[in-house]
Amino acid sequence: MALSIWLTGSLINFYKLRLIEKAKTKISDSSKLIVIGITGSFGKTTTKEFTSQLLSHKYKILATPGYVNTELGIAQFILKNLTKDIEVLIFEMGAYKLGEINKICQIVKPKIGVLTATSSQHLSLFGSVENIIQAKFELIEILPKDGLAVLNADFKQITDRANKFKMKKILYSTLTQADIVAKDIKVFSSGLKFNIRYRKKSYPVTTRVIGKQNVSNILASFAVCLRMGMKIKDLTKFVYTLEVLPGSMKVIKSAQGSTLIDDSHNINPEGVKLSLEALDSFTGFKKIVILSPMLELGNQTISSHRQVLEIVSEIADMIIWIGLDFQQIVRQFKLERKVTQIEVFETWQQALSLLKKYDHKKSVILFEGRNSQKLLEKIV
Numbered sequence: 001m002a003l004s005i006w007l008t009g010s011l012i013n014f015y016k017l018r019l020i021e022k023a024k025t026k027i028s029d030s031s032k033l034i035v036i037g038i039t040g041s042f043g044k045t046t047t048k049e050f051t052s053q054l055l056s057h058k059y060k061i062l063a064t065p066g067y068v069n070t071e072l073g074i075a076q077f078i079l080k081n082l083t084k085d086i087e088v089l090i091f092e093m094g095a096y097k098l099g100e101i102n103k104i105c106q107i108v109k110p111k112i113g114v115l116t117a118t119s120s121q122h123l124s125l126f127g128s129v130e131n132i133i134q135a136k137f138e139l140i141e142i143l144p145k146d147g148l149a150v151l152n153a154d155f156k157q158i159t160d161r162a163n164k165f166k167m168k169k170i171l172y173s174t175l176t177q178a179d180i181v182a183k184d185i186k187v188f189s190s191g192l193k194f195n196i197r198y199r200k201k202s203y204p205v206t207t208r209v210i211g212k213q214n215v216s217n218i219l220a221s222f223a224v225c226l227r228m229g230m231k232i233k234d235l236t237k238f239v240y241t242l243e244v245l246p247g248s249m250k251v252i253k254s255a256q257g258s259t260l261i262d263d264s265h266n267i268n269p270e271g272v273k274l275s276l277e278a279l280d281s282f283t284g285f286k287k288i289v290i291l292s293p294m295l296e297l298g299n300q301t302i303s304s305h306r307q308v309l310e311i312v313s314e315i316a317d318m319i320i321w322i323g324l325d326f327q328q329i330v331r332q333f334k335l336e337r338k339v340t341q342i343e344v345f346e347t348w349q350q351a352l353s354l355l356k357k358y359d360h361k362k363s364v365i366l367f368e369g370r371n372s373q374k375l376l377e378k379i380v
Contacts, residue, residue, distance in 0.1 A: 016072055023075035024107050026082055033086065035108050036224060039093040039101055039139045040116030040152070041132065042271050043217050044069075046248045047116050048092045050214075050221040054238055058230055061088040066245065069094035071103045078107070088228070093139060098131060101138040112227065113139040114150040114220050118157045119270055133157045143167050150223040152216060153178040170227065172219035174212075180223055182215045189259075189282045189364075196222065198232055207239050210261070210281075211249040213274040218242070247373075249275065254379045257361035259285065262376055267294050267369035269304040273311055275366060280315050285364040288355070289316040290376075292369025293325035305329045313339045318358060320351050322371040348374040355379065 027033070036051065038044045045066075052063040064077055069092040082089065091108055095101045118133050140149045145167055151158050153173040162169055171178040174185065183202070185194040191208040194215055207218065222235055244250050247265030254260055259282065263275050272294075279287055289312050297304050305326055310333075312319055319342045321330050327344055334342045345351040352375060358365065359379050367376045 019079065020071065020075045020107060023078040026078055027089075027108055030082065030084070030086070030089075034088045034112070034228070035110045036088065036090045036112040036114070037093050037105065037108065037110035037139050038091065038114040038116065038220075039095070039136050040114075041119040041136070042266060042268050043116035043213065043220075044092050044094070044114075045265070046214065046244055047114060047217045047220045048090055049245055049248075050217055050242055051114075051224050052090050053242055054221050054225050054230070054235060055088055055090075055228060057234070057238055059087045059228070060085050061090060062086045063090035064092055068092070071100065071107065074104055075107060095135045095138075098135050099138070101135060102142065105139060105142040110139065110142070110147070111144060112148045112150065112224055113143050114224060115140060115158060116152055116216065116220060117270070118155050119268060129157070133161070137161060140165055148224075148227050150220055150227075152220065154216065168227075170223040172216070172223055174215050174219070180219050180226075182219055185212060185215055187212050187277055187281050189278075196232070196236070198222075198226075203232055203236050205236050205239055207242055209242055209244050209249065210251060211263075211275055211278040213271060214244070214249065249278065252380060254359050254365075256359045256379070258359045258379075259364040260376065260380065261364065261366045264292075264367045264370055264373045264376060267292055269294065269297075269308055272308050272368055275368065276311055276315050279364065279366045282364040284362075286318075286358060286362055287316045288318045288320065288358045288363060288365045290320045290322065290351075290355070290365065290367045290369075290372040292321075292371035293323040294369070295325065301326065302329055306333055309333045309339075309342075310337075313337065313341070316366075317341060319343070320355060321345065322348050322351055322375070323369075348372070348378075351375060352378055 038048045052061055055061050093101045093104050115136055147167045149167055149169045151162055151171050153159050153171040154175045172180040174182045181197040183195045183197055193206050196203045196205055225235055246262055250262040252260045321344045324346050330344055
């Protein structure tokens, strides 16, 4: 049996390596192809989508679908989808340990790299915040000297390392001085309005996507597009047509008429806080938040959950917690703060009957984390 397991593992590994080598060859044979890699603790999927949508106004582009971001998944995608007419190839790069992003870069050879954020997400897997930062910077380290690094200046861990790299850099920010800056940000239930400051000029932007976190995603996309020869005045027009993927602050209507905000793909402390700001912009509605456990936060698990619960309890009329993990944190917070609007369930099935009471035209319901997906599917 041991021999059988060893042989099976060896065959799988051989098959994987063969696919990767074939993908490398296919990329190398496409000498005029411009490859863009996007990574970060959060925001990478939406930034990839926005960049793809904006660049498609000028180029024949190909981007990894949905949340395909692993070494093998990217290799398979290249072999199946890359054709000779593709001008720009856009990849999202994820990692659960050091070296994984480097392996992806060895396949695709990016010329432009985007780093959207660094945070404590996956802290328990990496062991330290420093390892998380190092993993994300594997993308920037592999860029050629004539490449471009697009970096989020809102994160000190990123700006502290920026000067280390010699290639051209574009820094973007919503908080401080940078090459591209968003000012006067206004969050509405119907979208976002802000001004982009670029080369000493200001450009007004209106978009239908919600959530303040999407301002940073738009800035990163603009930085890439400007390097690719697009005009900022055109980009400020195209941005109105941007669409987000399901699970990334997607607004939909239920069959009963309630407004649903699908933010179920990821859940991290920073993202939840910004999503709640978007929820708060819906005035005149009963506000319900479906929360899931935030995993892989290591020694920051308790403090992060309590911070999020603090903010949610100030905004939401009802909080529905779904999941076995960290229930004690939620129950203790509810008891200490005497918060009456929190209900705790182990499964989505148990929560469904309560949620249905709020599924009506006067409610807006925010779905956070993957435990909330099944609930969302039942009321759409």
